[in-house]
Amino acid sequence: MRPVWAAGRPEMTEELFRDFWWLMFPVFGMVMAILGAVRNGAYQDRVIRDARENLERN
Amino acid sequence: MSFEELFRDFWWLMFPIFGMGMGLLGMISSERRSREVMNVIKSYVDQGKEVPPELLRMAQSDWEAPAQPQQRAPNSNLWSFFTFAAIAAGFSVAWWYVRGELWSISFLVVAVTFGVLAFGALVIAITSRRS
Numbered sequence: 001m002r003p004v005w006a007a008g009r010p011e012m013t014e015e016l017f018r019d020f021w022w023l024m025f026p027v028f029g030m031v032m033a034i035l036g037a038v039r040n041g042a043y044q045d046r047v048i049r050d051a052r053e054n055l056e057r058n
Numbered sequence: 059m060s061f062e063e064l065f066r067d068f069w070w071l072m073f074p075i076f077g078m079g080m081g082l083l084g085m086i087s088s089e090r091r092s093r094e095v096m097n098v099i100k101s102y103v104d105q106g107k108e109v110p111p112e113l114l115r116m117a118q119s120d121w122e123a124p125a126q127p128q129q130r131a132p133n134s135n136l137w138s139f140f141t142f143a144a145i146a147a148g149f150s151v152a153w154w155y156v157r158g159e160l161w162s163i164s165f166l167v168v169a170v171t172f173g174v175l176a177f178g179a180l181v182i183a184i185t186s187r188r189s
Contacts, residue, residue: 016062016065016066019066020065020069023069026073027072030076033080034080037080037083037084041087041091044091044116045091047110047112047113047116048091048094048095048098048113048116050110051098051102051110051112051113052098052101054110055098055101055102055105055107058107
């Protein structure tokens with residue numbers, strides 16, 4: 001019997017998860033790649049900003 | 059066609075779309091940062107001041123974060139060979155078990171690709187040791 005909250009929704013969760021559970025690993029890798037790119041970009045932006053502020057200060 | 063059918067047919071598209079998105083974003087942000095770095099370096103030079111070494115490092119085309127040094131260990135190509143060979147062997151076994159299925163060709167493609175990469179890494183490892 002389907003739970004109350006699932007009433008009216010298409011049946012897909014369990015079977016879909018059984019077939020594609022392994023996708024969580026590449027998806028995790030993609031998320032980590034995005035986080036790494038964001039951190040790397042933030043570091044480079046900070047270096048540029050510091051250099052510009054240092055130039056304006058002196 | 060429901061979402062589930064669509065997902066089952068085209069789930070693999072997430073990888074090339076992700077690669078294209080990351081490539082596009084990387085290209086755009088890299089171009090913007092290169093322009094900013096060159097402007098700041100030009101300002102430093104115009105005022106006769108010493109350019110910060112981080113900026114000079116960023117101006118190099120193969121710049122990476124300082125925590126990731128560029129030096130490669132001499133055995134890294136040999137390790138690449140073993141890694142690629144292991145992945146190729148794993149996908150070959152996977153293809154062998156499901157070779158009767160129509161979609162087993164995808165396993166074979168990955169196995170052949172990593173086999174070629176393993177062969178290339180082995181050749182580079184051998185030739186770089188001689189030189």
